[in-house]
Amino acid sequence: MAVRERFEHDMKSVQENLMELCKKSIEALEVSFKAFIEKDIDLALSIIDNDVYINRLEEAINDRVILLIAKQQPVATDLRRLMTMVKAASDMERVGDYAVNIAKETIRIGKEPFITTVETLEQMCAKTTSMLRQIIEAFIDENTTQAKEIAELDDQVDDLYGQTISHLMHLSSVKPENVSQIMYLSFVSRYLERSADHATNIAEHLFYLVKGQHYELNN
Template structure:
């Protein structure tokens, strides 16, 4: 009984590490939009530097999960919890990487005024952050309703992505002096769209954890 209790504590520790990683990624993503909108190079550089924390924590989670498998030889639901933890850590760390990419775009734009208000990008960003929060909650609570909601929000991000890219392509024709910036803003849209996809991956992992089978929530 004592062994089982210790194992439960270690599984809880794994979960807490993942929640911490989710917080780091959400913070990076939040700062990235601030850096972009304010064209704040110092903040962008801070985001790039802080990404080391997310990378190290993901490695720590992987090592901890492998240790659990080696030490406990888990089966069934316990093994799924550990495997899902590894997969979610990878997706969450990738979201932090996209925040870094947005920061780099802000640096490349430099001090050139934004060619237009970035309201659609801000809405994509808001939805992606909501999806990340929901997906981590869904994992912690093993809540399929929240996991399904993540996939529904992803459809909204995809729609905004398509609209924003079309708007930026039209600007290419009327604002030739801003082509380099428009390209970077297009990249930002893509980074947010991909970050949203990774939150959907997390939701799919939650379904696998609870149901024991894989679901494609993007269709």
């Protein structure tokens, strides 16, 4: 196998690892939120246990990229692609971490009934996971137009987050005895909002890959 052909084969393999990481992280977020809604402690514990696989995938991507850079000394375009994959892997690993954090809040709440509706949280989760799936598709296709549209959806998640926090702050004043659960719910809301931010980050990484410049898509 020629040197260039081998390099492209190895880069494709790294991208496959990245897609696996993305798939597992998004699934973890969805399953963790399901455990939260259903108060399924065993399911929440499984998310925490399975996070090690996501972490190892990110480590493997980082190690393989470092090895490729050291051995192949890639040209500017290839180097940009490799570094973009490293950054995207870091963002998706963080989504996996937020799934773990939601699982921990689920365990803290336990079987205690929710003191308020969690409808806005459900909307946040649906929008966030949709954004993450769409940005991965855009990343594969190197579709910057789609990436920009996805990044703009982050405003909707931010609005829902603002509504949720305002509502929970009000509850804390009228139901001070429930301050612990109010805090746990606010954390879940924050983890979903941050996960959506990582979708925007990946959109920005894609612009850097395609355009060779840094863009801030959602200030």
